[in-house]
Amino acid sequence: MADLDMLFGALADPTRRAILRRLADGPAGVEELRAPFNMSQPAISKHLKVLEGAGLVEVEVDGPRRPRRLVPAPLVEATRWLERTRDRFEANFAALDTVLDEMTNETSTGKETP
Amino acid sequence: MADLDMLFGALADPTRRAILRRLADGPAGVEELRAPFNMSQPAISKHLKVLEGAGLVEVEVDGPRRPRRLVPAPLVEATRWLERTRDRFEANFAALDTVLDEMTNETSTGKETP
DNA sequence: CACCTGAATCACCATATGGTTATATAAACG
DNA sequence: CGTTTATATAACCATATGGTGATTCAGGTG
Incomplete structure (x- = not known):
């Protein structure tokens, strides 16, 4: 750290x-x-x-x-921290999108909210 | 900057x-x-x-x-600076390697040092 | 040896940084 | 309307940071 x-x-x-x-x-x-x-x-x-x-x-x-x-090694380390943080953000963002999609399309499959 | x-x-x-x-x-x-x-x-x-x-x-x-x-945008910008710098280093390093190779193998073609 | 030259180190200064406590503000709520 | 909750702001403090000029040190070179 x-x-x-x-x-x-x-x-x-x-x-x-x-x-x-x-x-x-x-x-x-x-x-x-x-x-x-x-x-x-x-x-x-x-x-x-x-x-x-x-x-x-x-x-x-x-x-x-x-x-x-x-x-150059520390430059790589810094890059890795930045990418880890951004990946985490993107992942949660994608997950949120999925949730929102399911809420919007909840009647499309009929499975989620019987 | x-x-x-x-x-x-x-x-x-x-x-x-x-x-x-x-x-x-x-x-x-x-x-x-x-x-x-x-x-x-x-x-x-x-x-x-x-x-x-x-x-x-x-x-x-x-x-x-x-x-x-x-x-997340600034994280990307920071990453880009780091990668530009490292790429530049790697490029010059590769170029140096090429020069060293040519110096080492200068007799292989018979052209460099007659 | 005397003397440049490249670089380090010292002593100092002004401002920035990271923290504190105390106080103010703004919105919800009984 | 008074109170609570969440946050901002103010005033202050110690240390870190980024700079300076002056001096010192280490190696080549005349």
Whole structure:
């Protein structure tokens, strides 16, 4: 549960989502990730820590650089939660529809309400 | 973009996710939603406001009660963002694999390194 | 060794968030 | 009309969040 807190929390910021989209195209260092934003380097480092906390990003030490790469597994987990919730809703919605249909067509078969 | 901020932000809290799961089974009033939590009524009302702000929940005035019902559309939108990002990653990953394969098998055709 | 460069860490600040209690509002009901 | 029930709203508090500038650290490179 706390996993999902960190996960969705990490995704709730536009800078972090932009960073993830960038990392989807391949690893990148902090300076490269910072380029598109009018933001200080420590701010980017903080965002990266949040993304790492959510398991969405991993560090790879390469000389003085720490390129980050995207880890897709948590994205799948988030998707699964969303789909489980929606499936549950759809199922209950379909069931409600069935009930309403039976109420509307209760005389069609003559079996439901003798 | 701000939509996704509110959306993922709304999902980043366990209480709110539990409320959504409950609402997936059908509409419910505030007192009913409060029941599972050791939390004051205003706290629940606040969470509901956040969910409404994200478009995940709608109110339906019924006498003194304001039952909430789940609105699934934003869940789909969130899912689509996650899948777009992951698809992008997978595509680039596959492309990298192809490059690596070509590097490994560069002598197989005799064309690459004469 | 001296010195860049990339990145981390520290100290700080303003605002947002998640909770509380107390109070107000609105509709049904005896 | 007064009361109960369900909910909203207000005022407040502690902590989290997102940002800043200043400093530190780690590795290449002259």
